[in-house]
Amino acid sequence: MTRQMALVGFLQAQNCTNLPSSWRHPESRDDSMSADYYQEIARILEAGKFHMAFFDDRLAMPDRYGNDHAHTVEYGIRCVKMDPLIVLTTMGMVTEKLGLGSTCSTTYYEPFDVARRFATLDLMSGGRAGWNVVTSLNDGEAQNMGKDAHLEHDFRYDRADEFMEVVLGHWDTWEDGSLITDKKSGRFADPAKVKRLDHKGQFFKSRGPFTVPRSAQGHPVIIQAGASGRGQRFAGRWGEVIFTAARNVVAAKEGYAAVRNEAAKAGRDPDQMFLCNLTTPVCGATKAEAEDKMAVINKLPLEIDALSLLAEALNYDFASKPLDEPLTTEELRSMQGILGIRDGVLKNSGKTNPSARDFVTFSGRGQVQDAIVGGPKEIADRLEEMFVERGCDGFVIAATIVPGSYADFVKHVVPELQRRGLFHKDYAGKTLRENLGLKRPVAGAWKTSPRAAAE
């Protein structure tokens, strides 16, 4: 079969899209705290045959800038962050085939809790759940979740490896066929097929037995977005859908090869994973119409949006010195979180000691970053190039306004991708795995023979 791309809608259970100022757009719906808002997005994505609706998550609002949340709340800089699994459930209720993915942190939850919540979503949606495994970002999250400071980067991934063993371990403890549900004999399930995990490791203890049987797709699809060397190793070991944020085809191809190489090193089949690159399309019926839309969007961001989100992402207070004063090497070194942002600013500004203003200018944070602006042809051309050149296997589509960005993409770009044979015309099955072409996992095989872990 010809290779076709996967499409994922990049959603936030918050007051704005990925673009913090999006709520100010005249056409944005202003009821982002209602189920109806998310259900409209779900219907649009399913009409456009998207593989998955995906929510990011963060366990704190941005308040690292000036160590204060006043600006965040005042300007609506992602200050609302609702529980994405509950929002996803409302979306699952009005759709039948759309995959339902969400982020959940390995640093701040217990593995049993995460395993149970996603397994439940998987059952309730008929096998459509996906879990984006992250290790979280900053001290704000730590302090909300009962810790003083965020753990060190690589150490978080070491913990996350064991977290995965516990979650997958629990998901495997109900064998297929364990449910009997025979009213006559009075037997509900076969005790020989339901095991206790009894996990006692370096970081976690969890006994079991697990309380949620296996779903139609075996277990939720594992999503991952590690970008550092350690992160890519983790993604290669566990991820089935991998999110990347490459800004051009060359960088995308490098990342693509690196993650697939890590998967092969871990004994997995790299063809059993989909790398989806973050993309922000601004589309209209014609290029001119799209450019007019972009002109309106470009007027929305404020400088404070960028400063606030930079402080959050790098766990560094940019308010601690004047906007134009160069940061010292020590200050640059003290940054944590998404270090790719810092390194990108160093590279793109050409400065060894950039100022806070350089971070605003060269990171693009808080603004629309690298949007593809155009009509159906221009956008499909760009996606096709990245896909055919093997920079990725699909796209995570970010929105500037809701629901307009998704409605425009589905109306203008999806038919063009389908016409070119690059995107499926309909869902292949019911579960997320069937629709992605991922095999159903064999219980326990990830431990012993990762390459043959799928049926």
Ligand SMILES: Cc1cc2nc3c(=O)[nH]c(=O)nc-3n(C[C@H](O)[C@H](O)[C@H](O)COP(=O)(O)O)c2cc1C
């Ligand atoms: C599309 C996409 C979505 C992401 N969603 C989240 C998220 O919801 N929560 C989070 O803490 N990190 C999220 N991340 C960040 C990654 O998990 C990861 O931390 C980041 O890419 C840096 O890589 P590293 O952890 O290897 O340094 C996302 C990244 C991408 C590309």
